[in-house]
Amino acid sequence: MLASIIIITKNQKDLLQRSLPILLKQELKGEYEIIIVDSGSTDGAVEYIKSLPVKLIQILPEDFRFANAFNTGAKFANGEFLVRLSGDVVPRDKKFLSEIIKPFKDKKVGGTYGRYIQTGKKGYSHPNFWPPERFSDKIVRFRVKPNLLKIIFNIDHLTSLTNFAGACCAIRKSIWMTRHFNENILGGEDAEYAIYLHMKGFDIIYNPNAEVIHEHKIENLNAGFWKELSWRIVFSIEIFKLFLKS
Numbered sequence: 001m002l003a004s005i006i007i008i009t010k011n012q013k014d015l016l017q018r019s020l021p022i023l024l025k026q027e028l029k030g031e032y033e034i035i036i037v038d039s040g041s042t043d044g045a046v047e048y049i050k051s052l053p054v055k056l057i058q059i060l061p062e063d064f065r066f067a068n069a070f071n072t073g074a075k076f077a078n079g080e081f082l083v084r085l086s087g088d089v090v091p092r093d094k095k096f097l098s099e100i101i102k103p104f105k106d107k108k109v110g111g112t113y114g115r116y117i118q119t120g121k122k123g124y125s126h127p128n129f130w131p132p133e134r135f136s137d138k139i140v141r142f143r144v145k146p147n148l149l150k151i152i153f154n155i156d157h158l159t160s161l162t163n164f165a166g167a168c169c170a171i172r173k174s175i176w177m178t179r180h181f182n183e184n185i186l187g188g189e190d191a192e193y194a195i196y197l198h199m200k201g202f203d204i205i206y207n208p209n210a211e212v213i214h215e216h217k218i219e220n221l222n223a224g225f226w227k228e229l230s231w232r233i234v235f236s237i238e239i240f241k242l243f244l245k246s
Contacts, residue, residue: 002030003101004079004173008037008069009087010061013045019090020052026097037073039064066166067181067189074176082176085212086167092117092211100170103139103205110202111194113169114210124215129188130165140206144198148243164197164204166190168212175202188235195239199246 005023009016016036023034034054038046040061049056057073074082081101091097096114103109115135116126126132142163150157169190179196181189194204 001033001078001080002028003032003081003083003097003170004074004077005032005034005083005085005097006037006070006073006077007034007085007087007089008039008066008073009041009045010039010064011041011043011045012087013041013043013048015088015090016045016048019085020049020054022091022094022096024052024054025094027094028098032097033078035073035076037069039069065183065186065189067183067185071180071183074173074180077173080173081170082173083170084166084168086214088214088216089167090213092213096210096212099207099210100168103207104170104172106203106205108201108203109205110175110197110200111164111169111171111204112210113163113165113204113206114212115206115208116165116168116214117211118215119213121215123218125218127167127214127216129191134163134165135208136206137208139208142194142198142204142206146195146199146243148240151239161198162191162194163206164190164194167214168210171197175200182238185235185238186231188231192235192238192242195242199242 035057036049036054037057037059039059055076057076059069059072070084081104083100100112100114103112116130144161146161182192185192197204
């Protein structure tokens with residue numbers, strides 16, 4: 001099988017009703033599957049998912065973390081490439097899947113990600129850490145050699161290392177089998193995995209032709225001072241661990 005699409009969701013039936021019909025009709029020369037990891041939906045999403053030709057994996061709400069949910073789905077995946085989507089992502093067209101995996105023709109590419117676009121709906125905006133300026137109109141190849149001192153003293157180096165948008169990305173299953181997404185991190189595991197890919201000598205490709213609608217309510221974007229501080233401490237510790245193991 002060429003690709004496995006793994007969707008992480010909870011109580012997003014309305015969005016799944018928009019995304020799944022598109023994902024089930026992708027124009028891809030090769031077999032693919034859709035795996036949905038649900039963490040306790042109560043809005044009828046589970047019943048809707050069961051009515052479609054997709055795999056459903058259910059996990060307990062208290063076990064949910066983005067990395068854990070993706071890893072759980074990936075364990076059941078048969079595809080050569082693992083495509084990760086958040087439940088609030090809606091692909092723009094039937095070419096999405098072929099575009100997100102197209103760069104893997106180059107063996108040096110370990111990960112890819114697509115473009116977040118907005119509907120213009122009032123009260124919604126790009127997610128935190130992913131403002132519009134991070135999404136170029138052109139294909140971009142990121143080839144970076146991680147340097148711990150530059151990470152500590154130069155935020156620009158960290159930004160260049162972490163260009164890997166987790167709500168719409170893909171990796172080679174062979175790489176994932178070597179090292180899963182880091183479940184110690186509550187959020188930002190996509191950024192940490194990007195550093196891992198670069199440390200292993202892989203490039204990451206951004207393909208703007210793999211477009212998805214991905215927007216968040218503005219009032220939900222602020223995580224709170226202490227929560228963000230806690231996240232930054234844990235994230236920093238995990239980055240140091242990466243370098244210690246290398």
